[in-house]
Amino acid sequence: MNRRRIAAILALVALLVAGLATRGFGLLGPADNGGLTMHGNVDIRQVDLGFRVAGRIASIPFDEGAHVAAGAVLAALDPAPLHDQLDAAVAQIAVAGAELDKRRNGNRPQDIAQARAKLADAQASLATAKEDYDRRAGLVKSGAVSQALFDSTVAKYRSAQAEVDAAAQALSLEQAGYRREDIESARASRQQAEAQAAKAKTDLGDTILRAPNAGTILTRAREPGAIVQAGETVLTLTIDRPMRVRAYIPEPDLSRISPGMAVNVTADGNAKTYHGTIGAIAPTAEFTPKTVQTEALRSDLVYRVRVIVNDPDDALRQGAPVTISVPSARAKAKN
Numbered sequence: 100m101n102r103r104r105i106a107a108i109l110a111l112v113a114l115l116v117a118g119l120a121t122r123g124f125g126l127l128g129p130a131d132n133g134g135l136t137m138h139g140n141v142d143i144r145q146v147d148l149g150f151r152v153a154g155r156i157a158s159i160p161f162d163e164g165a166h167v168a169a170g171a172v173l174a175a176l177d178p179a180p181l182h183d184q185l186d187a188a189v190a191q192i193a194v195a196g197a198e199l200d201k202r203r204n205g206n207r208p209q210d211i212a213q214a215r216a217k218l219a220d221a222q223a224s225l226a227t228a229k230e231d232y233d234r235r236a237g238l239v240k241s242g243a244v245s246q247a248l249f250d251s252t253v254a255k256y257r258s259a260q261a262e263v264d265a266a267a268q269a270l271s272l273e274q275a276g277y278r279r280e281d282i283e284s285a286r287a288s289r290q291q292a293e294a295q296a297a298k299a300k301t302d303l304g305d306t307i308l309r310a311p312n313a314g315t316i317l318t319r320a321r322e323p324g325a326i327v328q329a330g331e332t333v334l335t336l337t338i339d340r341p342m343r344v345r346a347y348i349p350e351p352d353l354s355r356i357s358p359g360m361a362v363n364v365t366a367d368g369n370a371k372t373y374h375g376t377i378g379a380i381a382p383t384a385e386f387t388p389k390t391v392q393t394e395a396l397r398s399d400l401v402y403r404v405r406v407i408v409n410d411p412d413d414a415l416r417q418g419a420p421v422t423i424s425v426p427s428a429r430a431k432a433k434n
Contacts, residue, residue, distance in 0.1 A: 135355055135428035137404060139346030141366075143417045144339070145317055147332040150176055151305040156323045156333070161316050167336070169313045174333050176306035185303055188296035195289035202282045206273045214273040218266035225259035232256040314338040337417060344375065344406040346423050350384060353402055355429040362406055363424045366415060373415060375408040377425070 154176035161167055231252050238244040318335035321327055344364060348356065356377060364373040381403040406423055408415065415421075 135348075135352060135425040137346040137348050137423040137425070139344050139404070139406075139421060139423065141408075141415060141417050141419045141421060142343040142345050143337070144343070145335055145337045146311065148173065148308060148311075148334045148336055149329075149331050150174075150308055150327060150333065151329055152176070152181070152302045153328045154180065154306060154326070156321060156325050156327060158323055159319065159321075159334070161319075161334075163316050163319050165316045167310045167314065167316065169310055171310045172307055173310055173316075173336075174308040176327075178303055178306045181299060181303040181306060185296065185299035188292065188299045191292040192289065192296055195285065195292040199282070199285040199289050202285045211270070211273045214266070214270040218263070218270050221259065221262040221266040225256075225263045228252070228256040228259040308333065310336060312336070312338045313340050339411070339417060342408040342411040342415065343378070344408060344421055344423065346404045346406055346421075347401040348380075348404050350400045350402065352428075352431065353380075355431060356380070356404070356425055360425055360427055363426065364406065364408055364415075364421050365424075366419050366421045369414055371412070371414065373408050374410055375406045375423075377404060378407045379405040 157175045157177045159174045161171075161173060167173065232255075235244045235249050235252050239246060239249040314336045316334055317337045319333075320335065321331070321333045327333060358377050358379060360377045362375050362377060364375050365371075384400045384402055386400065404423075
């Protein structure tokens with residue numbers, strides 16, 4: 100092989116290398132591997148927990164850092180005062196119920212008989228007074244009876260008439276029983292007592308503080324024996340399941356992803372690659388938060404993306420910065 104042929108071969112190889120390195124000397128456009136990278140942080144989700152009623156803390160079985168299951172009893176108040184309130188409310192229901200039954204059933208036969216006897220007694224007194232009145236009305240004119248005695252007789256007669264009228268009305272009331280409004284008032288009193296008992300039961304149930312979700316105790320703000328007010332923070336719980344990642348994607352790359360796409364999540368100093376799914380994409384743009392370090396290291400319009408991590412473990416902590424790669428991202432549009 101002569102020198103000219105060797106030189107030609109070397110020139111051809113150099114040309115091929117230059118063409119590959121420059122994507123056909125710029126004619127083929129930039130390379131695109133189809134992937135996409137986003138940056139963000141594991142969401143910090145925590146809730147301050149407290150009782151809905153005031154009282155003295157009886158127990159807090161968990162310390163800071165303990166992982167608790169959903170529904171676990173995290174703390175309890177001394178229930179004795181609320182037990183007393185419930186007992187009083189139950190007793191008031193019995194009183195109100197008895198009063199309602201009394202008014203529904205009306206008066207006893209003995210009460211009616213007593214009223215009838217009083218009416219008969221008043222009628223008898225009236226008959227006697229009328230006889231005295233009739234006899235002395237004729238005698239007063241002849242002077243056989245003094246005017247003063249006759250006036251007294253008239254007064255007794257009229258008083259006897261009034262007593263008969265009053266006894267008759269009393270008998271009528273005994274026979275008619277209680278008014279409909281009285282019965283409704285008694286029914287309302289019983290319902291009020293029942294409502295008080297229901298509230299006492301609710302308050303008694305609120306002496307138990309349960310975990311609304313599975314998570315980790317972050318802060319134990321109060322200790323057993325402390326008197327707390329309703330709504331005062333006793334514990335702070337971090338919710339780590341489902342684990343969510345808040346990431347940001349630049350506006351030019353927004354069209355490359357969609358909810359449901361699979362992603363890979365990695366964290367600094369953690370060799371494991373976690374798998375997740377894009378859950379939601381914010382409908383509005385915002386400026387890059389300063390806590391998110393993008394490769395461009397500049398503020399620009401981005402969209403917030405929520406990623407659900409499917410296989411989290413204790414090594415992936417809330418607040419940790421992460422990198423999210425989207426292998427199935429759509430190709431970037433060419434200008």
